[in-house]
Amino acid sequence: MSDIARLTDDFRDGSLVQGVIDEIRRTVTRPWVMMEICGGQTHSILQSGLDQLLPPEIELVHGPGCPVCVTSLELIDRALAIARQPGVIFCSFGDMLRVPGSQGDLFSIRAAGGQVKVVYSPLDAVRIAQQNPDKQVVFFAIGFETTAPANAASVLQAQALGLKNYSVLVSQVCVPPAMHAILSSPQRRVQGFLAAGHVCTVMGYWEYKPIAQQYHIPIVVTGFEPLDLVQGILMTVQQLEKGTCEVQNAYPRLVTEEGNRAAQAIIQKVFEPCDRNWRGIGMIPMSGWGLRPELSDFDAEQRFEVAGIQTQESPLCMAGLVLQGLKKPSECPAFGTLCTPQNPLGAPMVSSEGACAAYFRYHRPD
Amino acid sequence: MTQLPNFEGPVCPMPLQHNETIVIGHGSGGRMTHDLIQKVFLPRLSGGQPGSGNDFAGAGLPAPAGLNGRLAVSTDSHIVKPLFFPGGDIGRLAVCGTVNDVSMSGATPLYLTAGFILEEGLPMATLEKVLISMQDAAAEAGVQIIAGDTKVVEKGAADGLFINTAGIGWIPAGQSIGGEMARPGDVVLISGNLGDHGIAVLAARGELGFETDVQSDVAPLNGLIQTVLEAAPQVHVLRDPTRGGLATTLNEIAHQSNVNITIEEKRIPVQPAVRAASEMLGFDPLYIANEGKLIVIVPAEQAEAALAAMRGHPYGRNAVRIGEVKAAPERRVLLHTLIGGHRILDMLAGEMLPRIC
Numbered sequence: 001m002s003d004i005a006r007l008t009d010d011f012r013d014g015s016l017v018q019g020v021i022d023e024i025r026r027t028v029t030r031p032w033v034m035m036e037i038c039g040g041q042t043h044s045i046l047q048s049g050l051d052q053l054l055p056p057e058i059e060l061v062h063g064p065g066c067p068v069c070v071t072s073l074e075l076i077d078r079a080l081a082i083a084r085q086p087g088v089i090f091c092s093f094g095d096m097l098r099v100p101g102s103q104g105d106l107f108s109i110r111a112a113g114g115q116v117k118v119v120y121s122p123l124d125a126v127r128i129a130q131q132n133p134d135k136q137v138v139f140f141a142i143g144f145e146t147t148a149p150a151n152a153a154s155v156l157q158a159q160a161l162g163l164k165n166y167s168v169l170v171s172q173v174c175v176p177p178a179m180h181a182i183l184s185s186p187q188r189r190v191q192g193f194l195a196a197g198h199v200c201t202v203m204g205y206w207e208y209k210p211i212a213q214q215y216h217i218p219i220v221v222t223g224f225e226p227l228d229l230v231q232g233i234l235m236t237v238q239q240l241e242k243g244t245c246e247v248q249n250a251y252p253r254l255v256t257e258e259g260n261r262a263a264q265a266i267i268q269k270v271f272e273p274c275d276r277n278w279r280g281i282g283m284i285p286m287s288g289w290g291l292r293p294e295l296s297d298f299d300a301e302q303r304f305e306v307a308g309i310q311t312q313e314s315p316l317c318m319a320g321l322v323l324q325g326l327k328k329p330s331e332c333p334a335f336g337t338l339c340t341p342q343n344p345l346g347a348p349m350v351s352s353e354g355a356c357a358a359y360f361r362y363h364r365p366d
Numbered sequence: 367m368t369q370l371p372n373f374e375g376p377v378c379p380m381p382l383q384h385n386e387t388i389v390i391g392h393g394s395g396g397r398m399t400h401d402l403i404q405k406v407f408l409p410r411l412s413g414g415q416p417g418s419g420n421d422f423a424g425a426g427l428p429a430p431a432g433l434n435g436r437l438a439v440s441t442d443s444h445i446v447k448p449l450f451f452p453g454g455d456i457g458r459l460a461v462c463g464t465v466n467d468v469s470m471s472g473a474t475p476l477y478l479t480a481g482f483i484l485e486e487g488l489p490m491a492t493l494e495k496v497l498i499s500m501q502d503a504a505a506e507a508g509v510q511i512i513a514g515d516t517k518v519v520e521k522g523a524a525d526g527l528f529i530n531t532a533g534i535g536w537i538p539a540g541q542s543i544g545g546e547m548a549r550p551g552d553v554v555l556i557s558g559n560l561g562d563h564g565i566a567v568l569a570a571r572g573e574l575g576f577e578t579d580v581q582s583d584v585a586p587l588n589g590l591i592q593t594v595l596e597a598a599p600q601v602h603v604l605r606d607p608t609r610g611g612l613a614t615t616l617n618e619i620a621h622q623s624n625v626n627i628t629i630e631e632k633r634i635p636v637q638p639a640v641r642a643a644s645e646m647l648g649f650d651p652l653y654i655a656n657e658g659k660l661i662v663i664v665p666a667e668q669a670e671a672a673l674a675a676m677r678g679h680p681y682g683r684n685a686v687r688i689g690e691v692k693a694a695p696e697r698r699v700l701l702h703t704l705i706g707g708h709r710i711l712d713m714l715a716g717e718m719l720p721r722i723c
Binding site: 014360 | 574705709
């Protein structure tokens with residue numbers, strides 16, 4: 001397993017990264033705005049200090065690719081209401097526990113005696129359901145295309161095991177509709193995309209080609225280590241300077257054009273496209289996945305009748321503008337004062353992929 | 367399994383002999399408690415010497431100390447799941463944790479007390495194993511466990527076994543070491559690889575989904591500290607980066623001393639298995655707990671001597687210089703990244719949460 005650490009070494013090598021940055025500097029002739037879609041990339045950029053090393057012509061804006069951040073408040077409130085019920089074991093990825101709903105978060109439910117468990121994999125939640133036949137086990141199936149195969153597999157496994165006490169609260173979202181939404185906005189600033197490498201590992205990048213053509217924008221599939229990121233930025237800058245709008249792959253060690261067919265098949269078996277409300281952004285048509293009707297037995301929304309959810313966002317939080325790349329976290333008046341990781345007003349301040357949390361952790365002003 | 371003591375005589379609350387597991391009666395304060403102390407605790411923690419029967423311990427300062435200097439006192443409660451993990455157990459942790467807390471003042475730790483909260487149903491063999499481990503750690507550290515207390519709680523009210531230890535040590539006159547003493551120009555040293563304890567315990571819980579051979583670094587650091595102080599008597603700060611890891615501890619020091627601490631990412635020692643586990647889980651080794659690592663902040667002119675002394679000690683073999691203390695920006699820790707950027711290295715905000723993807 002130690003080899004994994006060694007694998008990343010070259011991709012964090014200061015001189016290799018500097019070499020690519022020098023090439024970016026030689027290539028760029030005027031200002032360009034590009035968006036990294038994925039929150040993992042945002043964190044990597046700020047954690048490595050890459051943003052300070054790029055030439056001033058390059059402006060990186062941070063995209064909506066943080067699954068915790070864009071999960072709708074209504075669904076989080078629904079999750080809290082379900083987790084609060086006696087006889088329920090509510091399983092979630094760790095990041096979700098601190099995301100504020102209208103009132104409280106999953107941590108506060110746990111402190112009040114609710115059974116809330118952090119799992120590393122949705123299949124762990126299925127195992128918990130097997131071990132606790134007298135309890136209802138609910139998994140909060142959030143995420144982009146990256147988490148969808150494992151989340152879907154948990155449903156198939158529960159079905160194969162004949163489990164009657166497992167269900168999923170689904171909040172799957174997809175990248176391409178969000179790119180459409182960002183590019184059709186009248187306030188659009190983005191001129192190039194660094195596409196999210198892990199999403200493309202599952203989905204491939206064939207579905208980005210029409211977007212690149214329609215909006216005449218270069219899209220470069222990009223990884224997460226500093227060297228991956230500067231390579232993606234360099235290829236985007238080269239296209240912008242030449243005026244081309246191709247979909248290119250700067251993450252070929254993991255991503256192919258067609259993606260992971262087996263994973264896509266599992267997704268299709270379990271989910272179908274649906275409208276989704278993105279927290280901070282609003283309704284994007286056909287931007288997510290919901291359970292297929294034949295699997296509705298596993299749908300926590302149907303299993304648990306939760307009435308009277310009235311969501312209330314903090315009036316101070318401008319997460320929506322941040323998630324669309326229209327504002328930087330540090331431009332928010334509440335940033336670092338009223339809104340901190342200990343007392344977050346919005347989801348981007350919570351998640352390890354949230355842009356506000358990244359700014360707070362790595363670039364807080366004095 | 368070793369021979370277990372036989373608890374004779376009438377017992378409370380149930381007239382049954384309980385020598386296999388802890389029952390509520392062991393915390394009653396009655397005969398069972400007495401027997402537990404006489405037959406399980408004392409033979410293992412005080413070298414077989416009978417206790418005074420008092421609830422306090424009179425402890426004389428060692429003769430060479432006279433009345434010079436001050437006492438260092440510390441207390442710490444220990445809860446860890448599982449009780450036994452690769453490289454250590456709750457007993458070793460409880461002794462080392464308090465020995466180390468006392469030692470960070472530059473004190474020589476002398477005496478410990480130990481308070482036990484036992485959960486009904488705890489196997490006696492487990493308790494015995496933990497006590498032996500405590501005695502071994504105390505012997506290694508050269509401290510005596512001179513007083514103790516035991517309570518038993520109902521099943522479900524505790525997680526097997528909790529241990530509180532308190533420690534007393536002697537600080538020689540003229541010695542002033544503490545988190546508030548870091549000065550611009552000082553050099554920051556760390557005694558070895560970071561994150562071993564946290565990853566070892568996580569792995570022992572079986573929640574990682576993969577196996578690792580990482581061992582906890584839990585160890586008494588007073589010997590290492592003594593070696594450092596002999597080589598570099600002007601040491602300003604000693605601190606063990608336990609919960610919250612190196613990043614949190616350096617932030618505490620930066621605040622206490624009103625200084626900036628800047629460290630170099632490329633110099634920070636992390637063993638490959640810990641790095642790999644951290645990569646997969648989305649943890650940062652800078653925030654993972656250590657139980658046998660020492661931060662030394664020392665004036666530049668004594669840094670080399672301190673470093674050489676650390677490397678000559680078994681618990682400091684991988685010691686390295688990781689950074690320095692600067693005047694500004696005060697109360698901040700900065701990290702020079704591998705690729706040549708820099709960023710804030712903040713305290714851990716709350717519970718470390720594994721990331722989603």
